[in-house]
Structures are given as structure tokens and as C-alpha cells.
Amino acid sequence: MVGAGVLSLPYAMAQLGWGPGGVILVLSWLITLYTLWQMVEMHEMVPGKRFDRYHELGQHAFGEKLGLYIVVPQQLICEVGVNIVYMVTGGKSLKKFHETVCKDCGEIKLTYFIMIFASVHFVLSHLPNFNSISGVSLAAAVMSLSYSTIAWTASVHKGVQKDVEYGYKAKSTSGTVFNFFTALGDVAFAYAGHNVVLEIQATIPSTPEKPSKGPMWKGVLVAYIVVALCYFPVALVGYRMFGNKVEDNILISLEKPAWLIAMANMFVVVHVIGSYQIYAMPVFDMIETLLVKKLKFKPSITLRFITRNLYVGFTMFVAISFPFFGGLLGFFGGFAFAPTTYFLPCIMWLAIYKPRKFSLSWCANWVCITLGLLLMTLSPIGGLRNIILQAKSYKFYN
Template sequence: MKNISTTNSLTPSPHNVLDSNDNIPKTPKSPFSSKILMSPLASPMKKALTYMEEIGHLTKLNDPQDDWLPITESRSGNAYYAAFHTLSSGIGVQVLLLPLAFVTLGWVWGIISLSLVFIWQLYTLWLLIQLHESAPGLRYSRYLRLSMAAFGEKLGKILALLPTMYLSGGTCVTLIIIGGSTMKIFFQTVGAYNTPVSTIEWYLVFTVSAIVLAQLPNLNSIAGISLIGSLSAVTYCTITWVISIVKGRPQDVSFETVENKSDVARICSILNALGMIAFAFRGHNLVLEIQGTMPSSLKSPSHVPMWKGVKFSYSIIALCLFPLAIGGYWAYGNLVRTFTIWIVYIT
């Protein structure tokens, strides 16, 4: 009996355990912690932190696949690079058709249409910039990814792949034709060679030059080339409308709206003029990729410097497009048809 009682006395009871734990010194707590945790703000704060952790706002925004793709491999872009790339991609030879659109629309509707399309261009660019990081923890640097996120994987591929492919192919063909023809005219003007070179050969020269340029590692590495392209585009737009105004109007200039023989022809002319104005605006195809070259975090999202670059570049674009359209139509009137046909012919 003594052994049994001794054994029982050595077995700790629950009460003894609690008593022994009470003697262990505990980490001192702040006297204000219990009050804060018991306050009405504690529960919403915990829920907010949990929600932010779940949706990924506290994680670094990054797409692992973009780390090795050539265009978005570098994340060192800034607002200046965005301005150069956007300005270079936003002005093209299509702006020379703007005075021709005024021949059909006239002064009032021509300016109104040009202004509305310009506002719509800025609005859609702003939408794309915001959608680039619309999903927490993801960056949509390409239209295919954005389309798949918006419409689902299957439907998104169907809606995005075909337009991307034929627009990219059409853009490449157009650039080769314009670039090769321009190089031919330039070398003929400066007299840099005596041996005649065919237009097809100049297309080949331009294509090879583009292939060599494409070997650069990422989009940020051609920021200097985008700067040169931006300066060139602004220069030829400015020279075009300044010379048109300074040189003065030719004889027999008329600003009367051209009347068509039938209502169908009139509607087609109006639609054609609106198409010329819409065709002068471009650059949506590169917005997501340009923004994808910028660093992004919760405190410094990429849409802030991107929007700054877009606003600066499109202020310059507006100073090129509106004077060119208004000044060209003021200088040539309905005779701008002949002027535009000559421009299209040499390009």
C-alpha cells in the first residue's frame, strides 16, 4: 500500500500541472495590446490584412514567364523610355492623310471628328494602362494574356490570336514597303550611289536592317532608337505644315465641300474620311509591352510613370496632328487631293 501511494503521489495531476505552469515566467505584454485587440477596429484590420494577403497585394507583382522573353526581360524602364516608345509608335506616315479627310468633312466636322478620336485614343490608352495590373499579383504585358483573363482561356485565344497575327503581318509588310521606298528616295536625293538599285532590293535592305536591330536583348535597349524615331516623326510633321503655311496658298484654292452624285457615294466618302482620321492614330499594340518593361510594386505601381509618359508623348502628338491637318487644309483646300496622291506615290 505504501508503494502504491508513493506511485500515485509521483504521478502529476492536472491540477498540479496547472499549478506548475503558473510558476513559469511569461513574456510581458504591453498594457495597451489587449485594449487595441478588443477595440472595434481590430477585427476589420485583421480582415483587411488577411484579404490583402489572400489576393496578393502584399506580394511582388511579377510574371515569371516575362523574365526570359525578349521584350519584357528588362524591368528598368521609366517615364522617359515610355514617352520615347509611345511617341515613336504614335506618329506615322498616316498623318499626312488628315488634310484629305477635311476635304469631305469640312472645317467644323473635321476638327470635331479629329478631337473626338484623339480623346477616344487617350481614353483607351488609359484603360489599357490600368488593365495591365488589374489582377493582383499579375501583369498582363500582352493582348493574348489580357484577352484570356477577360474572356476565358479558349475564347480569349480565339478572339486575340487571329487579330494579333494579321495585324502584326500587315504592319510588317507596310513598314517594309514604306521603309524601303523611303530609303530609296533618300539615297537618290543625296546622290549616294550611281548604280541603280531596284525597289525590291531596297525592301530587302530594310528587312535585313530590321532583323539586325531585332537582335538587341530587350525593348529598353532600343530606347535611343525610339528617341531618334520620335525626333524624326516630329520633324517631318512640323516641316510639312510649316512649309505649307509659309509658302502660301496656290491659286484656285477652294474650301467648298465636295458634293457627290448620290447619297451612297456621300456616305462612303464620309466613312472614308473618318477612316483616315482613325487610321492616323496608332500605338495601342505596344502599350502593354512598354509598360511591362517598368518595375512595379505596391507603393510604386507601373501605371504611374507609364501614364506620365503617355501624357507627355500625346501632348507632342497633338501639336503635330492638329497643325498638320488644319494647316494642310488651309494651305491647299480641295487641292490637297493632288498633294496627298503625290505623297502616297513617293512613299
């Protein structure tokens, strides 16, 4: 659950301000916990059947064809978007590690660091399933807790900066509004576990006496307690110490102690290696199923080798072309994560369970849907504007 999006939370706070930022952080935590509970409950709502994929749940709620058309594009955009952002994150963290450890070395282009990061995935992508990446996933989880803790403790150690300011950074009203929109997407991106939660629950044994939702819900609660312990200190402490001058990745704002910042950046690299695979696995599954079932390709090692390498190459190419961490987070956070994380589970719940009008369940779901739609509409506008502004001064493939 704890993704690299946590590193952008102080920057998001700088664009939102203390009041709105605090409210949005807490609201996002509550809404996404609620929608995650709904997905865990719906996994086995039909006796004797398990919905092991997000689109299977969508098909049950909306019908065979409509369910696919609603869920699959959103899920694909979301998972591919995360993989692109994680390529950028991995490359930038490797670059920061190199600069911190070797201050006298000549500068190496970000492009090369993204390619180094991608080279790992040309190997790992050929692992067969979720269980086979459990070791990588465990390492990723430990790393995410470690670099989150380093991010806020190192900020405390650095102390409040002399010229710190907490006002909005943009000079114009329109700039402030667009930055606010982008920050909403940054927060949404941080809560990104819903897209693979059913695939993860599918790996838990289940019987009528002991359904999988029991242990899964316990796992979700533990995950969300850890999320709160990571996200809130990083967001609030990072903003308190650096104000509106904080970078879109908090680790870039931190320079000392050098050994600790270098270690934190390597933790980020290890974490996003594992996270990339978790989000890439369902995409591989979709691509290979389409090729075999629809286009009648013969399932083989060659097919897997070509499709997976092409996918890794594609995400690497896009990341090298648009390495804008903050803008990409804002764009994908709103455009892709808002539907699958904030309100699609609520729409499914209303379609399947049909709670009584104006009951607590009905009202809670409609509040989530309304807020999620606003998020999906507004944050990609801010994110896209940020990407365009950064692209103006950026030298491509430099």
C-alpha cells in the same frame, strides 16, 4: 505614338471636309486617350499579377480560349498591317528623297527602294527585345516630331495655293461616300499605340507602393500632348494650304525648299525603321512562342534567324505588290485598328469591372463601342475600293 499616319491627315481632311474632319480628329484623340487610360489601369488590376501582353488581358476578361481567339487575330492583323504600310512608307520616302536631291538622275523603281528599306530590317530584326531597340525607338520619336513640324511649317511657308478648292474631290455621290469611309480609316491608323502599350508598360518597374501605372500614365499624357501638337497643325494647315488637291502623303505635295523636304523624308525613313521594329517585336514573340511551345521546335539562333527573315521578306513582298499608301491606311485603319484601339479595351472594362447600367462609365464605354464598330465596318470598304481603283492602272513590280 506619333506614327507615319500623321502624313495622311491633310488628305483625310480633304475627304471629310472642315466640319466632320475637325470633329472626327478631336473625337478620335479623346476616345483613344480614354481607352489607353483603361489599358494602363487594367495592367495590374489583379494584385501581384501583371498583364504584359494584350492577349493576356483578353484571356482574363473573356476566358483562356475565347480571349486568345478574340485578341490575337486582331493584334496580328494590326501589327502585320502596320509593318506592310511602313515598308511602303519607307520606300516612298526614300524615292522622294532621291528625286529631290538628284533631279537629273534616272528614275529608279519604287520596288527597289522598298527592298533597300527592307534590307535594314533583315539586320535589326535580330535584336533580342524592346530594351535593345530603345536607341532606335528614341531616334524614331525625335524624327516623327521633326517631320511633323516640317510638314506644317513648310506648308505655311508655301502659302495657300492659287487654285485651292475645299469641296469634295470625287465627282459622284458614291465616290464621295467611299472616300469619306477611307478617311475614317486614315484617322484611325494615326492612333495606333494601343497594340504595344502593355508590352511597353511591362518594361517599367512596379511595386505595391509605386505601381507602374503612375509613370506610365504620365508618359501617356505627355505622348498625347505631343500627338495633339503634331496631328492638328499638320491636318488643318495641310488642308488649308492645298485643299482637295493634297496628296495622300503631305510631303509629296511639298516641293520647296528642296533641302528641307529631302531632310523631312529622311526623318520619315528613320522614324519608320524604329516603328517597324516596335510593331514587329510582338509578332516575333508570338511566332517563336508558337513554334517552340506548340510545334516543339528547339529554341535556337537558327530558328530566330529563319522566322524573322521570313517575316521581313513577307512584309516586303506584300508592300512591293500593293504600294498604295492611302488605300492601305484606310483598309488597315478600320479593319485592324478600330477594334484594338477604339472599343476592345471598353468591352474588357465592361466585362471585368461591370459598371452600373447607365452610369457615366457604362455610357462612355458604349458610346466608344458603337463609334468603333461603325468605324470598323465602314472604313475597310472605302480602303479596299481605293486599292482596287489604284490597282487597275498600276503596273505590278514596275
